[in-house]
Amino acid sequence: MPKKAYFDEKAAKWDTLIEDEVILRLKNMVVELALSQGSKVLDLGTGTGVLIPMLIEAVGLSGTVVAIDFAPQMLAEARKKYQWPNLEFLEGDAEDIPLADQAVDEVVCNSAFPHFDDLRQAAKEMSRVLKRGGRVSVLHPHSRDYINDLHASLGGAVRNCMIPEADVMHAIFSEAGFENISIEDVPQRYLLTGRKV
Ligand SMILES: C[S@@+](CC[C@H](N)C(=O)[O-])C[C@H]1O[C@@H](n2cnc3c(N)ncnc32)[C@H](O)[C@@H]1O
Known part of the structure; x- marks a missing residue:
């Protein structure tokens, strides 16, 4: 099953799994x-x-959250739950983000990066849409080993969705135009951050 269909099929019960x-x-x-x-x-x-809701609370009424996903059913679930004037939903691919250059101050990507087919292209797109000095944050509420083992055990469309080793992740984001890249990988979290040059 293609990845988009895989996530769409899981959309209705996704929140019950967290x-x-x-x-x-x-x-x-x-x-x-x-x-x-x-x-x-x-x-x-x-x-x-x-x-x-966490991002909306953080940026306040004067801030904006743009929420992008390529799976329409996942987005539909999000739309049902959340409507704020400063929240925008867009259907789109991380490898071809439907935003202008330097459109945002922050890119936050939770539990999604290893699912992108071309990690280098996705990192380049994150860099393109960020303003200079903007920050990328790639996060997971588990360690890299946990996530990679989970995807291998789930099999199917996500069996090859792996977070690369730290030196590879560093290279991917450095080549995409980020500096001050840091990676924290501990049992209950994974967090890569970097600043767009
Ligand atoms: C494991 S879910 C995580 C969703 C959400 N961030 C969360 O924390 O619950 C991964 C999400 O990435 C989306 N996704 C996978 N590949 C994508 C791509 N190439 N472009 C945009 N979204 C993608 C999937 O549709 C899915 O909603």
């Missing part, structure tokens, strides 16, 4: 990112919008 503990970890990670009030944030691979 444990409270995971939501708490994500909330803590978003708080730690200390997004500026008034900033424009892209939630790339938003899915059912798990991160949306």
